[in-house]
């Protein structure tokens with residue numbers, strides 16, 4: 001069984017083909033087994049790739065579930081516009097859970113530092129409940145962060161949306177257990193085995209459109225904690241901050257008040273691929289003020305029901 | 308570039324996580340911010356060295372206890388390959404998580420502490436790896452720095468393993484003495500062990516030949532989902548799924564199981580167009596010539612090469628729940644895309660993982676036990692021996708009250 005015949009070479013698949021096939025299988029599996037799934041769509045690169053894969057999974061039929069956006073109110077304008085355009089093109093139903101409305105109603109309270117990362121979790125859980133959603137697709141990848149590295153593909157959540165990392169269901173082969181009782185739910189991660197580089201190679205290969213902030217442009221920026229922040233309606237320089245023009249792009253799209261840009265000259269997907277291949281710092285390390293709060297910040301947020 | 312999936316195995320504290328950390332570190336696959344975080348945590352705890360196990364032991368509870376609890380998946384690539392690593396826990400309490408990580412692996416690294424030799428848990432993991440038929444094995448004799456890089460120790464443990472493994476079914480075992488702590492024989496060959504002539508671990512991982520592990524002979528296409536758009540696409544009706552083995556082409560005569568209805572492949576679709584052939588692990592959509600009744604859980608195969616259609620299974624089961632498996636109990640079963648219910652008819656024996664002796668006819672199978680079991684299912688399943696087909700030969704059992712995944716089964720030759 002160890003000879004390299006032309007047979008086996010001919011039926012080889014590249015790593016991107018493997019990952020694509022696996023993700024499509026996972027998406028179909030959840031939809032087949034869950035009554036009311038939905039896909040979390042933020043307009044960020046991972047969720048765009050995931051939505052693209054969902055289109056492929058059910059073509060030529062429509063995507064058989066709605067998409068959900070938890071709107072922190074701290075969005076980049078380009079990303080919101082992009083979200084609306086994509087949703088319209090695909091003809092999918094968009095459910096928006098508004099963090100601002102939840103604050104106005106007194107359902108959650110604004111955190112002292114202004115970050116809405118933590119308070120978006122109860123809004124996410126409430127939105128899912130209000131719409132009777134029993135499963136959510138997320139674009140999280142295991143290579144992003146050490147708590148995410150521990151996550152199952154089908155991640156069971158109790159009736160409070162909580163993750164219990166010490167007591168996860170065994171997950172063997174590609175036999176996913178999506179069984180739940182009423183009130184419980186599944187978070188499903190089709191991109192679990194993708195890295196940031198895989199995502200970009202796929203975007204480049206498949207010519208997938210992304211919000212413009214993922215590409216380098218000359219932008220007005222200022223420095224905070226050594227990171228580049230662009231000026232927008234949510235992010236203003238302080239009185240002492242020096243504002244200058246720099247060619248930057250975003251590696252992740254999160255809360256616009258907290259997400260930093262990185263210096264870059266990459267204006268096309270192929271150029272971003274080269275840049276990502278050479279980088280020595282993770283996307284979260286490079287761009288997220290919020291994960292630096294504590295060593296276990298992500299694990300704690302996930303236990304509360306975050307992605 | 309292809310993908311190699313590998314998993315670690317072995318007893319608690321044998322150095323699995325440290326080895327993965329070392330492999331990532333020495334192959335320059337760690338990002339600077341990750342390394343800084345790990346260095347800071349290690350320094351804060353007063354470790355003598357930076358504890359590279361922290362690169363995979365990412366949970367709070369793992370860091371408190373200094374053990375791995377659940378599988379961590381890590382990714383790296385070299386110019387030769389992309390690697391998906393599953394670093395699994397050695398502690399017996401978390402055997403289910405080790406099984407999770409090993410079930411999809413092309414290769415397992417079984418670590419043994421050079422000072423201790425094979426432990427019960429090393430034997431249990433070796434048995435599980437053999438049961439799961441992970442095609443390639445590396446026996447990594449670790450902590451060689453603590454036994455003066457002794458060739459004798461290396462030989463003793465290799466022989467002990469060969470003795471034990473003689474009763475298991477391994478086809479490809481490579482033994483490497485190494486030190487996860489110092490990096491000897493991990494990425495580059497060790498100067499401390501010039502008596503060892505084999506490759507470094509990374510060199511072996513980059514070059515082990517896996518393309519022929521796939522089954523390109525038996526066409527098995529479990530239907531996952533029926534695609535039947537209602538919006539003016541005419542009468543488009545097709546069957547979505549992943550090819551688990553074999554090569555399927557338009558024009559092929561097929562039959563749908565379990566009904567046995569014959570048809571022919573009209574086209575193989577993807578969102579990007581039609582394909583001339585589909586093979587494992589491609590996710591595609593198959594259209595048939597005839598209006599046959601096909602739904603999720605059915606399997607499309609070639610008429611001259613069929614799996615066994617049966618309600619009676621004979622399988623090895625690894626039990627993963629604190630509530631033991633009992634004769635006469637019923638569970639939900641999931642096999643390929645088909646779900647049914649299963650009754651445990653008989654437990655033929657439980658395997659003693661230390662001696663591989665068979666204890667006949669126990670009344671139950673407790674947590675972490677491995678046994679040979681016969682089951683009767685409420686619906687026919689289309690099965691192949693696990694030995695021949697990892698996907699058509701495996702199933703899981705689910706407790707219908709708690710919904711927990713409680714058993715992993717591999718179908719034995721009928």
Ligand SMILES: Nc1nc2c(ncn2[C@@H]2O[C@H](COP(=O)(O)OP(=O)(O)OP(=O)(O)O)[C@@H](O)[C@H]2O)c(=O)[nH]1
Pocket residue numbers: 317318319320321322323324325326360373374375376395396397398449450451452453485486487488489
């Ligand atoms: N001297 C020496 N110590 C080692 C070596 N490899 C690991 N260790 C130490 O052994 C201890 C256990 O290492 P881990 O990597 O956490 O062991 P593990 O196999 O991952 O343990 P579990 O995941 O809990 O089963 C740590 O203190 C390591 O520093 C080695 O090659 N030499």
Ligand SMILES: [Mg+2]
Pocket residue numbers: 323324325360364374375394395396397
């Ligand atoms: Mg470990």
